[in-house]
Amino acid sequence: MRTNNRILKITEVKFPKIYFISNNGDYRVIDIKKLFKKIELREGDFGYSILVDKDMFNSVELIDKSLAWKNVSQKMELPNGEFIDLYFHLDPIVTIQNSEFDSNPTNFLNYGKSIKQIRRHLVKISQEELGEKIGTDKQYISKVENHKTDLELKTLRKIYEIGLDKKVCIAHYDTQDVLKSFANSILEYKFLEWADEKKLDLKLIEGIGDQIKDFLIENEIKSNEDLSKIELEKLIELISSKHSLSFYHHPYTWPIQAKLIMNSDWVTLISLQKSISKSHLSNYSKIEKLAREEIDGDLYQIH
DSSP: OOOOOOOEEEEEETEEEEEEEETTOEEEEEEHHHHHHHOOOOOTTTTTGTOOOOOTTTOOETTTEEEEEEEEEEEOOOTOOOOOEEEEEEOOOHHHHHHOOOOSSOOOOHHHHHHHIIIIOOOOOHHHHHHHHOOOOOOHHHHHTTTOSSOOOHHHHHIIIIISSSOOOOOOOOTTTTHHHHHHTTBBBBHHHHHHHHHHHHGSSTTHHHHHHHHHHHHHHSSHHHHHOOOOOOOOHHHTTTTOOOGGOOGGGGHHHHHHHHHOOHHHHHHHHHOOOOSSOOOOOOHHHHHHHHSSSSHHHHS
C-alpha cells in the first residue's frame, strides 16, 4: 500500500487553514492554529510568527513535498563554525497526520453530486432503482452520492452508462476560465491547433465569403481581430454602402463571431454558427466544415 507521507499540491490558503492534496489523492485541510496548540508552539518560538502576520501565513509554498515559509528563517551554526539560514517548514507526515479529510473541496470531481442530480431530476428514479440497474443496493448508491466511497473508472461508467443511460467523458478546465476551457476540452487538439492558426481569417465567419472578405479588407477590416473591435453601427453602415442588408447573412452576428474567435471560444462559436446557418443539408457549422476539409479524423473527443 502506498504510504501517505507527501504533499503534492496546495489547493487553497485561507488563514489559519491550508488545503492540499496528499500523494494518495486525498483532498485534506489542516488548521495551523490547532496544530501549533497541539505541539505547544508558542509566541516567540521559531515559526509562530506565521500566525501573527496573515500575509506571512499566505506566503506558504510547497518545497520538497512539505509546507514551507521561506521568509521565516533563522541562522544555525554548523560544527565547522559556519552559519546557514534555515526556513520554517512542517514535516509532511506530521502535517497529514494532523489534517482532516476535506469533504467538499474546491475544484473537486464531485461525481456523487452529479449522479444524484441526474438520477433525481433527469432520469427520475430512486436510489433503490439505480442500485438494481447496476447490480447493487440503495445503501451503496447513497454512499456514492454522498462521496463516502471511492469509485473505480469501470464502476463510474457502469453507473452512468447502464444506470443513468448517459455517456461519460473525461474533460478538464482552468479555474480562471471554467466555461470556455471546459467546453473546448471536448475538441481534439489538432482542431484547436488548426483553429488557432486560422483565427485571423475572416472566412471563419458564417456569412463571409471571398467577395465580402475582399471588400472588408479594402476597407481596413483585414482580420477577425479588426472585425471584433468595430462598432456594429459602423459595420452596418459600411456594408450597406455596397449592398442592401438582405444581401448579407446575419451581419449583426459578425462582430460577435469575431470576438468568440479571438477569444478561442470555439464551442460557443460552433453553436452560434449552427443556429444561424442557412444550410439544412448538413449538421456542421461553417468552422467545422472548413476544418474537416483540412483535418483528417474526428474533431471531437466524444461521439
